[in-house]
Amino acid sequence: MGEFEQLYRELILDHYKSPRNHGLLDPADASAEGQNPLCGDEIAVTVRLGADDRIEEVGFDGRGCAISQAATSMLTDLVKGKTAQEVAEMPKDDLLDELGIPLTPVRLKCAILGLGVLKLALHKARGTPLPEEWGTSARDLVLE
Amino acid sequence: MSREYDADVAVTAKTTLDAQRLRADFPIFEQTFHGKPLAFLDSAASSQKPRQMLEAMTHFYETSYANVHRGVYQLAERATEALELSREKVRALLNAPSAREVIFVRNATEGINLVAYAWGLSNLGPGDLVVVTELEHHSNFVPWQYIAHRTGAGFRMIPLDDHGQLRLDELDSIAREGNVKVVATGVVSNSLGTMNPVDRLAAWAHEHGAIMVADGAQSAPHMKMDVQALGCDFVAISAHKMCGPSGVGALWGKAELLERMEPFLTGGHMIRSVGVDDSTWGELPHKFEAGTAPMAEAVGFGAAIDYLTEIGFDAIERYEHELAAYALDKLAELPWVTSYGPPADRRAGIVSFNVDGVHPHDVAQVLDFEGIAIRAGHHCCQPLMRKLGVAATNRASFYLYTIPDEIDRLVDGLHKVRKAFG
Ligand SMILES: Cc1ncc(COP(=O)(O)O)c(C=O)c1O
Numbered sequence: 001m002g003e004f005e006q007l008y009r010e011l012i013l014d015h016y017k018s019p020r021n022h023g024l025l026d027p028a029d030a031s032a033e034g035q036n037p038l039c040g041d042e043i044a045v046t047v048r049l050g051a052d053d054r055i056e057e058v059g060f061d062g063r064g065c066a067i068s069q070a071a072t073s074m075l076t077d078l079v080k081g082k083t084a085q086e087v088a089e090m091p092k093d094d095l096l097d098e099l100g101i102p103l104t105p106v107r108l109k110c111a112i113l114g115l116g117v118l119k120l121a122l123h124k125a126r127g128t129p130l131p132e133e134w135g136t137s138a139r140d141l142v143l144e
Numbered sequence: 145m146s147r148e149y150d151a152d153v154a155v156t157a158k159t160t161l162d163a164q165r166l167r168a169d170f171p172i173f174e175q176t177f178h179g180k181p182l183a184f185l186d187s188a189a190s191s192q193k194p195r196q197m198l199e200a201m202t203h204f205y206e207t208s209y210a211n212v213h214r215g216v217y218q219l220a221e222r223a224t225e226a227l228e229l230s231r232e233k234v235r236a237l238l239n240a241p242s243a244r245e246v247i248f249v250r251n252a253t254e255g256i257n258l259v260a261y262a263w264g265l266s267n268l269g270p271g272d273l274v275v276v277t278e279l280e281h282h283s284n285f286v287p288w289q290y291i292a293h294r295t296g297a298g299f300r301m302i303p304l305d306d307h308g309q310l311r312l313d314e315l316d317s318i319a320r321e322g323n324v325k326v327v328a329t330g331v332v333s334n335s336l337g338t339m340n341p342v343d344r345l346a347a348w349a350h351e352h353g354a355i356m357v358a359d360g361a362q363s364a365p366h367m368k369m370d371v372q373a374l375g376c377d378f379v380a381i382s383a384h385k386m387c388g389p390s391g392v393g394a395l396w397g398k399a400e401l402l403e404r405m406e407p408f409l410t411g412g413h414m415i416r417s418v419g420v421d422d423s424t425w426g427e428l429p430h431k432f433e434a435g436t437a438p439m440a441e442a443v444g445f446g447a448a449i450d451y452l453t454e455i456g457f458d459a460i461e462r463y464e465h466e467l468a469a470y471a472l473d474k475l476a477e478l479p480w481v482t483s484y485g486p487p488a489d490r491r492a493g494i495v496s497f498n499v500d501g502v503h504p505h506d507v508a509q510v511l512d513f514e515g516i517a518i519r520a521g522h523h524c525c526q527p528l529m530r531k532l533g534v535a536a537t538n539r540a541s542f543y544l545y546t547i548p549d550e551i552d553r554l555v556d557g558l559h560k561v562r563k564a565f566g
Contacts, residue, residue: 003178003513008506008564016565039505039521040535063535065505066565110505 021076030125034117072114088128180515183550188541200447230446252361255380255395260287268295273322331363336485337494346375388448392441464493493542
């Protein structure tokens with residue numbers, strides 16, 4: 001398999017070209033936006049929460065590279081049915097395993113942008129904790 | 145008569161350049177990336193290094209290294225001489241009146257900050273205006289925005305027209321908004337390659353009693369710069385973009401201004417005398433060179449200037465125009481590619497473009513698999529990206545070692561991008 005096929009494997013391109021859960025929910029119980037200024041990736045995430053703050057529906061919108069958009073699309077499938085607390089505690093490796101592609105540090109930021117925005121949305125709406133490594137400046141999520 | 149004739153021949157002989165032969169001077173091209181020879185199309189970010197420059201630095205470390213200016217022993221003398229010889233080479237490169245006016249800094253960014261702080265903090269205030277351009281690199285934008293905010297001065301941008309050229313017709317209305325005190329512009333834009341009319345801006349600045357600050361980071365590598373002809377007061381350049389090492393650059397400024405300015409960084413070497421209550425500053429250029437200088441880097445900078453001068457800036461500039469024209473023609477054949485910026489004859493060897501529907505990151509990634517290095521992003525020009533209505537672009541940039549084959553490979557690579565994502 002060539003390097004291209006490894007990174008942009010079929011599943012990634014499929015999610016990129018036909019993203020799941022695309023489009024913002026209105027009304028929503030939680031929402032946030034974030035961007036990666038280095039490459040201009042932008043993602044907005046909206047969530048509807050049910051009993052126990054379980055994610056019932058999630059919708060996203062964004063523009064950016066294939067990795068950022070495909071990863072967010074896969075994320076939305078992954079988190080449905082999880083509680084806000086579970087998502088807050090979800091390690092990024094859960095998403096990266098799902099992606100299953102080799103990522104350089106620069107591309108890693110593209111891949112986890114959507115997850116960061118989702119965690120931020122839940123934090124704003126339900127006060128769930130943000131990842132410790134974010135420090136105190138996570139309010140305007142900019143993953144540099 | 146015949147001597148003049150000889151000189152003429154020598155000059156025309158220098159207007160051609162053999163990139164294929166020059167490539168052999170650059171060890172980086174001996175490697176492969178992803179199994180392919182390197183097509184390095186990112187020289188505007190930083191250039192590759194010729195062996196001659198690397199050897200000059202090694203030679204300095206091996207034979208002449210000691211801290212400069214302070215020692216009385218012979219080795220320190222030798223190091224000082226080498227540093228000062230490089231200063232003289234920078235002076236000649238810029239056609240500056242005096243080597244006293246050449247200050248070694250870390251890079252162009254530091255040079256601009258030096259002016260913004262050391263001149264700006266004591267000369268700007270409410271009612272004053274700092275004017276930059278919409279094309280500006282963050283390095284010549286953020287320091288001015290910041291110092292304007294700190295001093296209460298206003299901050300304005302000269303807008304661009306649709307061809308990526310400055311709208312000089314806006315100057316009068318800007319001047320009506322306050323006392324223009326600083327005009328800061330890049331000589332060549334790193335995003336679009338636009339060559340700005342610095343001489344005209346300098347004349348306008350001086351009409352209003354403002355200082356003219358030119359960011360030469362992107363022009364010094366590619367064309368003959370003459371600070372006197374440009375009519376500037378300050379010019380900042382970086383060695384790493386012009387075959388020199390990282391970690392050193394130069395700021396040239398008019399002595400009469402530098403002499404009246406407060407220091408920027410303080411500490412060792414920049415003082416005349418130090419007392420408990422007060423200290424006094426050294427003479428130019430030392431007043432602005434606190435701490436141990438980037439000595440070996442300055443020596444490498446000097447060697448890089450020798451290298452470029454030997455090839456000839458006219459030849460380099462002409463060759464890059466040819467490459468830009470070639471690349472723009474090739475890209476124009478691809479209807480799904482949009483390129484930005486002025487026509488080839490009004491730009492340096494920089495081409496910014498987008499592939500319809502494909503994010504620059506993905507373009508650059510696919511090209512990387514082909515051994516082709518381009519830059520994808522906002523190129524430290526977020527105001528410009530906003531103007532173009534894009535988040536990012538792809539940028540291919542050329543230098544004296546770029547060969548047309550690399551541009552052909554770029555175009556082939558773009559077809560692959562299109563196939564994968566189209
Ligand atoms: C036009 C322009 N100005 C300033 C800079 C900053 O150069 P440096 O990072 O060496 O200070 C660059 C380099 O990216 C540039 O292209």
